[in-house]
Amino acid sequence: MEGVAELTLSRYSIGVDLGGTNLRIAAYRRDSTDGSGIVESVGLPTRVSAGPDAVADDMSRAILPLLAKLGRGEEFAGLGVGTPGPLELPEGVLRNPPNLTGFDGYNLREAIAARVGVPVAIESDANLAALAEFHLGSGKTYAASSLCMLTLGTGVGNGIIIDGKVWDGNNGMGGEAGHNTIYADGEPCPCGSRGCLELYASATGVQRMAKQAFALRHGDAEPPTFTAREVAELATAGDADAAGVYARVGTALGIGLGGLVNTLNLPLYVIGGGTSAAWDLFAPRMMEELRMRSYVYRLTAPSEEESRSRSPRKTHVVRAELGSDAGILGACLLPFVDL
Amino acid sequence: MEGVAELTLSRYSIGVDLGGTNLRIAAYRRDSTDGSGIVESVGLPTRVSAGPDAVADDMSRAILPLLAKLGRGEEFAGLGVGTPGPLELPEGVLRNPPNLTGFDGYNLREAIAARVGVPVAIESDANLAALAEFHLGSGKTYAASSLCMLTLGTGVGNGIIIDGKVWDGNNGMGGEAGHNTIYADGEPCPCGSRGCLELYASATGVQRMAKQAFALRHGDAEPPTFTAREVAELATAGDADAAGVYARVGTALGIGLGGLVNTLNLPLYVIGGGTSAAWDLFAPRMMEELRMRSYVYRLTAPSEEESRSRSPRKTHVVRAELGSDAGILGACLLPFVDL
Numbered sequence: 001m002e003g004v005a006e007l008t009l010s011r012y013s014i015g016v017d018l019g020g021t022n023l024r025i026a027a028y029r030r031d032s033t034d035g036s037g038i039v040e041s042v043g044l045p046t047r048v049s050a051g052p053d054a055v056a057d058d059m060s061r062a063i064l065p066l067l068a069k070l071g072r073g074e075e076f077a078g079l080g081v082g083t084p085g086p087l088e089l090p091e092g093v094l095r096n097p098p099n100l101t102g103f104d105g106y107n108l109r110e111a112i113a114a115r116v117g118v119p120v121a122i123e124s125d126a127n128l129a130a131l132a133e134f135h136l137g138s139g140k141t142y143a144a145s146s147l148c149m150l151t152l153g154t155g156v157g158n159g160i161i162i163d164g165k166v167w168d169g170n171n172g173m174g175g176e177a178g179h180n181t182i183y184a185d186g187e188p189c190p191c192g193s194r195g196c197l198e199l200y201a202s203a204t205g206v207q208r209m210a211k212q213a214f215a216l217r218h219g220d221a222e223p224p225t226f227t228a229r230e231v232a233e234l235a236t237a238g239d240a241d242a243a244g245v246y247a248r249v250g251t252a253l254g255i256g257l258g259g260l261v262n263t264l265n266l267p268l269y270v271i272g273g274g275t276s277a278a279w280d281l282f283a284p285r286m287m288e289e290l291r292m293r294s295y296v297y298r299l300t301a302p303s304e305e306e307s308r309s310r311s312p313r314k315t316h317v318v319r320a321e322l323g324s325d326a327g328i329l330g331a332c333l334l335p336f337v338d339l
Numbered sequence: 340m341e342g343v344a345e346l347t348l349s350r351y352s353i354g355v356d357l358g359g360t361n362l363r364i365a366a367y368r369r370d371s372t373d374g375s376g377i378v379e380s381v382g383l384p385t386r387v388s389a390g391p392d393a394v395a396d397d398m399s400r401a402i403l404p405l406l407a408k409l410g411r412g413e414e415f416a417g418l419g420v421g422t423p424g425p426l427e428l429p430e431g432v433l434r435n436p437p438n439l440t441g442f443d444g445y446n447l448r449e450a451i452a453a454r455v456g457v458p459v460a461i462e463s464d465a466n467l468a469a470l471a472e473f474h475l476g477s478g479k480t481y482a483a484s485s486l487c488m489l490t491l492g493t494g495v496g497n498g499i500i501i502d503g504k505v506w507d508g509n510n511g512m513g514g515e516a517g518h519n520t521i522y523a524d525g526e527p528c529p530c531g532s533r534g535c536l537e538l539y540a541s542a543t544g545v546q547r548m549a550k551q552a553f554a555l556r557h558g559d560a561e562p563p564t565f566t567a568r569e570v571a572e573l574a575t576a577g578d579a580d581a582a583g584v585y586a587r588v589g590t591a592l593g594i595g596l597g598g599l600v601n602t603l604n605l606p607l608y609v610i611g612g613g614t615s616a617a618w619d620l621f622a623p624r625m626m627e628e629l630r631m632r633s634y635v636y637r638l639t640a641p642s643e644e645e646s647r648s649r650s651p652r653k654t655h656v657v658r659a660e661l662g663s664d665a666g667i668l669g670a671c672l673l674p675f676v677d678l
Contacts, residue, residue: 086638095638145509160602169604170484171652173635180598181632184522191634193597258532259519259598263499265508293520295530296512299425299434313510 012039013077014066015331016059016112017125020084020099021046023055025062027070028332036325037136037332040066052094052106060115067116078119078335082327083108085124089172092122098190099154121338126157127166127175128330129272129322134161135333137321138270142310147268148260149320150178150253152275156198160264165337177260178202182252200252203228203275209248213241232278243281250282254289257317261294267312272320279319287317351378352416353405354670355398355451356464359423359438360385362394364401366409367671375664376475376671379405391433391445399454406455417458419673421666422447424463428511431461437529438493460677465496466505466514467669468611468661473500474672476660477609481649486607487599488659489517489592491614495537499603504676516599517541521591539591542567542614548587552580571617582620589621593628596656600633606651611659618658626656 011031017024026041042062047054063079070076084099092109094100113120123131130149133139139147139161151157156178160167167174178198179191186195187208199205206228214223226234234242257269271279271286290297302314310316322329350370356363365380381401386393402418409415423438431448433439452459462470469488472478478486478500490496495517499506506513517537518530525534526547538544545567553562565573573581596608610618610625629636641653649655661668 086634088638158602167603170606170654171604171635171639173638174602174604176601176604176635177598179601179634181521181594182523184594192637193632193634255520255523259516260602262515262518263497263513263599263602264506265510265513265515267509293532295425295518295532296510296515298531299427299512300510315509 011075011077012070013332013335014063014079015328015334016063016079016081017128017328017331018055018059018081018083018108019046019125019327020048023058024328025059025066026328026332027066028329030336037329038325041328048100048102052100052103052108052111056108056111056115059112063116067118072118076118078121078339079112079116080128080331080334080338081108081112081120081122082125082128082331082334083122085126085173085176087122087124087172089122089168092120119335119339121334123166123330123334123338124157124159124172125327126151126178127159127168128334129157129326130159130161130175130270130330131166131333131337132326132330133270133272133320133322134164136329137326138318139268141321142268142316142318143312144266144268145312146266147270148175148177148264148266149270149272150197150201150256151326152201152203152271152273154202154204156202157273160266177256180256180259182255197252197256201249201256201275206231206245206249206275209245210242213245217241228275228278232281235278235281246278246281247285249275249278250285251289253282253286255293257286257290258293258297261290261297261315265296265300265315267315269315269317270320271317272322272326274324276319283319290317350414350416351409352671352674353402353418354667354673355402355418355420356467356667356670357394357398357420357422357447358385358464358666359387362397362401363667364398364405365667365671366405367668369675376668377664380667387439387441391439391442391447391450395447395450395454398451402455406457411457415457417460417674417678418451418455419467419670419677420447420451420459420461421464421467421670421673422461424465424512424515426461426463426511428461428507431459458674458678460673462505462507462669462673462677463496463498463511464666465490465517466498466507467673468496468665469498469500469514469609469669470505470672470676471665471669472609472611472659472661473503475668476665477657478607480660481607481655481657482651483605483607484651485605486609487514487516487603487605488609488611489540489595490665491540491542491610491612493541493543495541496612499605516595519595519598521594536591536595540588540595540614545570545584545588545614548584549581552584556580567614567617571620574617574620585617585620586624588614588617589624590628592621592625594632596625596629597632597636600629600636600654604635604639604654606654608654608656609659610656611661611665613663615658622658629656
């Protein structure tokens, strides 16, 4: 967390990771000795159908005891909240989030601040995963000044960190490259476009492509549903169709990264999220495609030696170091960099 | 030039616009009364085949008399140079520029600095067009904090301005979105990729698409060559094929802008360059495609009233205000913001 230490003398923060299924609240100490930083953690289900006020109530019931125990004084940096997007900033208003039905127009920042009476910083979950990866994961390892992260989960999240801070853009909606077009005439996407990166590089995309491949192979109108992990296991066991699905993941990521490298020319691009566990199955194809798609990448690609030495003048593409804790860690870090 | 005035008390600069065909050198005064700012201007051919040292000699022979006349004291902000890219920064080294054959590896910044003995700031030409458009054109009109510009010429240049400065990225190669993939299986591009934006939105792209359409219509193996301007005239006169070519320009720009809006979420996107004169022929299709491709755009698109009032919280897509002087003006502005 280079650079962040100078921003504040506060020693602890509270983070909230609001998901479509689970809600997690944690207290974080920058000087914790076990390394993770998380000193207390509470998990509960997200009662989406009960509505946003009920979810905000659930949050505050978990936050208030932590505040009472750890204190609201100078040692407290603030409360950081991660939420599925789209999220409009600086207001903190949810804009028709697909994973939080009924929350459209809800000012989540104000709702929480009113309940707990402390400053609240808020960001979309993929931005916070990127923030954590920057300060505690590969960004630290590479001593990078900035990074762009793609989080391969149910969808494809994206976060861009510049000089240690989230790139919010004009409306809090910077870093939504999961919906950049990869195939102009590709599959329709729930976002309203077609051929989005998310359709080819998410767990959902892997499932769909596997289903299509299975239907093609067996002429089956109702092919079975495999999880992304099962498809990865099949591919590892030598199934050519399953391997082909992950090759398609790699191609789509390579095309998407090509555009990001050409546009941003950052030193570090990070692939995280559950589906990134299949790195060995998609990364070779991804790197080959990226090299073809982006002359900026070709001009700045590290040699093997420059990869090893993490040369700061080169463009590195790596797997995320943090696992499923990235979201909550990012929420906990946010008050240190954004309040 | 809001913000720039505070950076320096210097009153004049010298700009160089190095093109593959022409070389232009100008002196610029921030307090010039005629409004353009350019107080002296020299044009000469670029002797590419004579090699980079000869071209640097030509430059210095034009620059030195201006320096002698206007002075090297405190009133002089420095020398700004625009060049076709790719350009590696901070070094100022050309990296195999397609429009400057034989200049690969040449340190243009040092070559000029050694000849004229003053500080030299250097950027690629498309970045400088964007810089000028930010400080003197649509960026000023919209009071924008940042912008992304696409310059439609022989190729498609791109420049990103954040808080009044060029976004160079890690190696000076930020803002090369002209080579973002639009059609994954599209035409091969000289850059080594295929389906790049440049192939569908440049004057060269218009020519190629018109030739293809003409060949299809007449079954002609050797169709005539139209300039992009002639194709625009045909479209305006009611030729459906010519109109179709500009519709394809619009579609490609809409897909490309969709990715840029999703990634960057800036308040202002600007289309400039010679081919942007055909704005009325491609803009309706472009905006329709952008709206489909980017939910970030849909969430932040201005109403007609917000367009008129230039609401700073909305995403505006406009035609450039500066014409062919954008490159030289950007070169002249660069020393004020970058030295």
